[in-house]
Amino acid sequence: MNLRDLRYVLAVAEFRHFGKAAEASFVSQPTLSGQIKKMEDELGVTIFERSNRSVEITPIGEQLLIYARRVIEQVEAMENLAKAAQDPLAGPLRLGVIPTLGPYLMPLILLPLRKDFPQLHLVLREEITSLLLDHLRRHELDAALIATPPDDDDLQEIPLFDEPFWLAHPAKHPLYNKDEIYEEDLPVDQLLLLADGHCLTEQVMGVCHLDQSAGHDDLRASSLETLMQLVGAGFGCTLVPALALRSSWATDTGVILRQVNIANAERRVRLVARKTFPRALALKALARLINRHLPNTVRRIEI
Amino acid sequence: MNLRDLRYVLAVAEFRHFGKAAEASFVSQPTLSGQIKKMEDELGVTIFERSNRSVEITPIGEQLLIYARRVIEQVEAMENLAKAAQDPLAGPLRLGVIPTLGPYLMPLILLPLRKDFPQLHLVLREEITSLLLDHLRRHELDAALIATPPDDDDLQEIPLFDEPFWLAHPAKHPLYNKDEIYEEDLPVDQLLLLADGHCLTEQVMGVCHLDQSAGHDDLRASSLETLMQLVGAGFGCTLVPALALRSSWATDTGVILRQVNIANAERRVRLVARKTFPRALALKALARLINRHLPNTVRRIEI
DNA sequence: TGACTGCAATATGGAAAACCTATCGAACTG
DNA sequence: CAGTTCGATAGGTTTTCCATATTGCAGTCA
Numbered sequence: 275m276n277l278r279d280l281r282y283v284l285a286v287a288e289f290r291h292f293g294k295a296a297e298a299s300f301v302s303q304p305t306l307s308g309q310i311k312k313m314e315d316e317l318g319v320t321i322f323e324r325s326n327r328s329v330e331i332t333p334i335g336e337q338l339l340i341y342a343r344r345v346i347e348q349v350e351a352m353e354n355l356a357k358a359a360q361d362p363l364a365g366p367l368r369l370g371v372i373p374t375l376g377p378y379l380m381p382l383i384l385l386p387l388r389k390d391f392p393q394l395h396l397v398l399r400e401e402i403t404s405l406l407l408d409h410l411r412r413h414e415l416d417a418a419l420i421a422t423p424p425d426d427d428d429l430q431e432i433p434l435f436d437e438p439f440w441l442a443h444p445a446k447h448p449l450y451n452k453d454e455i456y457e458e459d460l461p462v463d464q465l466l467l468l469a470d471g472h473c474l475t476e477q478v479m480g481v482c483h484l485d486q487s488a489g490h491d492d493l494r495a496s497s498l499e500t501l502m503q504l505v506g507a508g509f510g511c512t513l514v515p516a517l518a519l520r521s522s523w524a525t526d527t528g529v530i531l532r533q534v535n536i537a538n539a540e541r542r543v544r545l546v547a548r549k550t551f552p553r554a555l556a557l558k559a560l561a562r563l564i565n566r567h568l569p570n571t572v573r574r575i576e577i
Numbered sequence: 578m579n580l581r582d583l584r585y586v587l588a589v590a591e592f593r594h595f596g597k598a599a600e601a602s603f604v605s606q607p608t609l610s611g612q613i614k615k616m617e618d619e620l621g622v623t624i625f626e627r628s629n630r631s632v633e634i635t636p637i638g639e640q641l642l643i644y645a646r647r648v649i650e651q652v653e654a655m656e657n658l659a660k661a662a663q664d665p666l667a668g669p670l671r672l673g674v675i676p677t678l679g680p681y682l683m684p685l686i687l688l689p690l691r692k693d694f695p696q697l698h699l700v701l702r703e704e705i706t707s708l709l710l711d712h713l714r715r716h717e718l719d720a721a722l723i724a725t726p727p728d729d730d731d732l733q734e735i736p737l738f739d740e741p742f743w744l745a746h747p748a749k750h751p752l753y754n755k756d757e758i759y760e761e762d763l764p765v766d767q768l769l770l771l772a773d774g775h776c777l778t779e780q781v782m783g784v785c786h787l788d789q790s791a792g793h794d795d796l797r798a799s800s801l802e803t804l805m806q807l808v809g810a811g812f813g814c815t816l817v818p819a820l821a822l823r824s825s826w827a828t829d830t831g832v833i834l835r836q837v838n839i840a841n842a843e844r845r846v847r848l849v850a851r852k853t854f855p856r857a858l859a860l861k862a863l864a865r866l867i868n869r870h871l872p873n874t875v876r877r878i879e880i
Numbered sequence: 881t882g883a884c885t886g887c888a889a890t891a892t893g894g895a896a897a898a899c900c901t902a903t904c905g906a907a908c909t910g
Numbered sequence: 911c912a913g914t915t916c917g918a919t920a921g922g923t924t925t926t927c928c929a930t931a932t933t934g935c936a937g938t939c940a
Contacts, residue, residue, distance in 0.1 A: 317659035320855035552623035
């Protein structure tokens with residue numbers, strides 16, 4: 275059996291006339307006659323009782339028509355659904371973000387996204403890089419915003435921007451008197467860090483030439499917010515990604531935020547997804563939109 | 578789109594493996610791959626996200642699969658329905674019968690019919706010949722038992738038997754003393770008839786060489802039963818089809834029933850149907866069954 | 881590191897199907 | 911009785927579908 279045949283049968287049932295049904299189906303009458311006959315032979319029943327001047331539907335034909343109509347109905351619904359989903363921008367996009375980026379980047383783009391691509395619905399998830407990559411590989415996420423190279427042949431990346439690290443130190447700190455901060459000025463022994471697993475932790479340690487194994491596990495914050503509270507309370511210094519900077523930190527907690535004169539004191543943020551992910555256009559649109567709404571504290575990478 | 582393609586999609590969804598899905602669908606892997614790809618192109622969406630070592634269903638694919646499953650389900654139900662209806666003996670057969678035959682023939686065959694063809698369900702309708710033929714032509718009946726040639730190129734007939742007419746006269750009647758009844762003995766002027774429209778009326782008039790127009794509309798019965806009551810009450814005589822004979826008439830109403838020695842004092846009963854009626858086997862089965870269960874008062878026509 | 885394996889995609893040629901035009905045969909129409 | 915209508919049939923062409931062979935990629939094992 276064949277969907278085409280079902281449509282032919284419905285046409286004949288509608289017109290009760292092979293010629294008109296053929297015309298409405300955009301085929302010749304012999305073609306339609308042949309297909310109807312073929313289908314009747316396959317099913318082993320007569321659907322239409324036809325003579326030279328009349329076409330009548332048999333009782334069993336009437337019953338079969340009910341099914342045929344349902345089938346065609348379902349198929350059309352299916353095609354409509356596909357058509358509605360053709361736009362890669364339409365539908366939910368499951369996006370993961372690292373915790374040191376999400377709370378600061380997403381507020382910048384959610385409103386513009388709703389304005390420019392109202393049909394693209396982000397489903398957000400905040401987790402550390404390794405978990406995000408796992409979810410990507412398991413098709414539990416469609417894309418992720420991370421700050422390290424994905425390092426997986428199955429994944430692709432769209433570089434978005436380079437985000438400099440700023441130095442955060444307590445108001446009463448010797449560095450307060452320095453105009454410019456260079457690499458050797460970094461107070462490595464007073465460095466406060468996030469918990470392990472956050473890419474920021476490794477990156478800050480890298481900038482400070484600290485070894486992974488070299489302790490520094492006495493005081494670990496679980497979020498940037500906590501970390502800043504610690505700095506404000508005078509427990510030490512840290513490096514903060516530019517997007518996380520907020521003037522309220524200075525006023526509320528007395529933290530001083532400073533640009534630094536250190537090459538590579540930055541991280542590259544990228545959008546990653548499986549190479550096989552079919553909605554490449556959605557990724558591109560998202561990447562461009564993020565790029566357009568970045569503040570000048572970061573350096574955009576043109577797409 | 579194509580039902581075959583839908584089955585391919587379902588197979589891939591089940592196995593998450595093109596090779597295995599192809600094997601289960603009894604086609605080669607390239608064939609299946611090609612059809613899936615063709616369908617994805619047609620629908621404009623990706624159903625499977627596939628790499629060298631994994632096949633995953635996209636969210637939109639998952640939605641489409643729901644429809645695909647429903648469609649295949651419906652099609653299979655349709656095929657099952659057709660298969661169940663393949664037997665021409667199965668299902669209702671709408672049968673019309675003339676009133677001078679139905680009440681006497683049907684009791685003879687209904688039980689044997691249920692025994693031999695339990696799946697063949699007769700839907701009976703009793704009407705005069707002209708109405709039965711109209712219903713046949715309008716596909717409101719499938720077949721009819723009548724006693725005149727259908728005289729319609731669209732109809733076919735299966736002759737069943739010749740049914741002699743018997744003479745019915747009141748007990749106290751001059752003919753009582755005659756051993757044999759010949760044509761010239763018929764009491765034409767005392768003849769009682771059924772209403773117009775009954776084929777029996779014309780046939781009896783024919784046997785008696787009475788003109789259609791020649792009156793005889795003073796006393797008309799609406800059924801054979803009434804007619805016999807009239808005969809029993811001494812209003813006149815009539816000719817009765819052999820199957821209608823019942824011993825109770827003699828005992829209850831005092832009617833005398835006599836064979837007659839008249840050529841053509843009989844009617845041919847046949848099963849008629851549209852030439853295009855597809856369940857020819859059902860007709861043949863019914864005809865043979867009727868034939869097998871006739872009493873010896875009629876002359877069977879071997880089929 | 882190099883042969884081997886597993887998997888989907890691609891290339892190419894052959895078979896089946898669907899389709900077309902032309903025509904037939906039957907029956908109705910003027 | 912010619913003309914028309916309608917479904918069925920005949921014969922040939924095109925499209926679609928399918929199979930075998932091959933490619934390309936990524937693991938796996940020796």
